Amino acid sequence: MSLLSVRNLKMAFGGLAVTNDVSLTLDKGDRIALIGPNGAGKTTFVNLVTGQLKPQSGTVHLDGEDVTRANPASRVRAGLVRSFQVTRLFTEMTPEEHVAMAVMQRLGRSRQLVSDYRAMPEVMDEVRDILGLLELGGIAKAPVSAIAYGQQRLLEIALAMALRPKVLLLDEPAAGVPSSDTVLIEKALAQLPSDLAVLMIEHDMDFVFRFAQRVIVLAAGTLIFDGTPKEVAADPRVREAYLGSYADAGSLA
Numbered sequence: 684m685s686l687l688s689v690r691n692l693k694m695a696f697g698g699l700a701v702t703n704d705v706s707l708t709l710d711k712g713d714r715i716a717l718i719g720p721n722g723a724g725k726t727t728f729v730n731l732v733t734g735q736l737k738p739q740s741g742t743v744h745l746d747g748e749d750v751t752r753a754n755p756a757s758r759v760r761a762g763l764v765r766s767f768q769v770t771r772l773f774t775e776m777t778p779e780e781h782v783a784m785a786v787m788q789r790l791g792r793s794r795q796l797v798s799d800y801r802a803m804p805e806v807m808d809e810v811r812d813i814l815g816l817l818e819l820g821g822i823a824k825a826p827v828s829a830i831a832y833g834q835q836r837l838l839e840i841a842l843a844m845a846l847r848p849k850v851l852l853l854d855e856p857a858a859g860v861p862s863s864d865t866v867l868i869e870k871a872l873a874q875l876p877s878d879l880a881v882l883m884i885e886h887d888m889d890f891v892f893r894f895a896q897r898v899i900v901l902a903a904g905t906l907i908f909d910g911t912p913k914e915v916a917a918d919p920r921v922r923e924a925y926l927g928s929y930a931d932a933g934s935l936a
């Protein structure tokens with residue numbers, strides 16, 4: 684039994700099939716990249732899996748449990764966590780407060796005031812560990828509005844980790860990050876627990892090839908490839924739909 688099993692998902696917007704009978708499975712420890720042209724339906728796929736959107740047909744099972752109709756919050760509690768393509772942080776709150784809020788949410792203590800975490804040593808320890816892991820300890824008490832965008836994106840990964848997911852779906856975690864800082868994101872991803880299943884949407888193919896053991900390609904809502912990074916570079920359909928310019932630039936072996 685797969686950890687995450689997506690079967691025959693379908694979604695259309697105004698007659699345009701954006702998710703066209705997509706099926707895939709994720710297992711413990713997977714590192715998967717989801718690639719495809721702009722508008723291919725990558726974010727929509729993540730929205731369907733995590734419950735921000737309800738599919739017109741198809742199913743999503745987590746750990747054998749049918750979560751197709753479950754709301755996003757209960758999927759998070761079940762271990763299905765995502766990040767967003769555009770940051771969704773509170774500009775006046777600090778990284779420490781953000782991570783504390785996520786830890787308290789996981790512990791079912793989100794009805795308490797966020798500031799109460801300072802009196803909870805076990806929450807404080809965890810917050811410190813997570814921020815340290817992502818090298819955000821030095822700016823733990825600065826408002827988000829005062830920290831660099833690359834650090835904001837790292838904070839989003841920290842928030843996802845604080846929820847202790849089984850499956851983590853990252854929607855372009857390096858989008859908008861200056862290339863000098865993408866190494867920080869890569870380093871953060873390398874620190875994720877090895878049994879966590881991670882699917883990452885990413886356009887930078889060099890990053891994709893360093894990260895993924897398996898690559899999935901969506902084009903116009905249809906899954907056209909599911910295989911190894913080595914095979915994806917050689918696949919004629921993928922080259923035509925997406926990788927042509929990359930391959931022609933001579934970056935692929």
Ligand SMILES: Nc1ncnc2c1ncn2[C@@H]1O[C@H](COP(=O)(O)OP(=O)(O)OP(=O)(O)O)[C@@H](O)[C@H]1O
Binds near residue numbers: 696719720724726728
């Ligand atoms: N809520 C919506 N209502 C109508 N159309 C939508 C909606 N969300 C997405 N779409 C359309 O569905 C298609 C797929 O969009 P989606 O955001 O999933 O693509 P994507 O692969 O994530 O693209 P990108 O690489 O640019 O992030 C696009 O044509 C988009 O305009």
Ligand SMILES: [Mg+2]
Binds near residue numbers: 725727
């Ligand atoms: Mg997208």
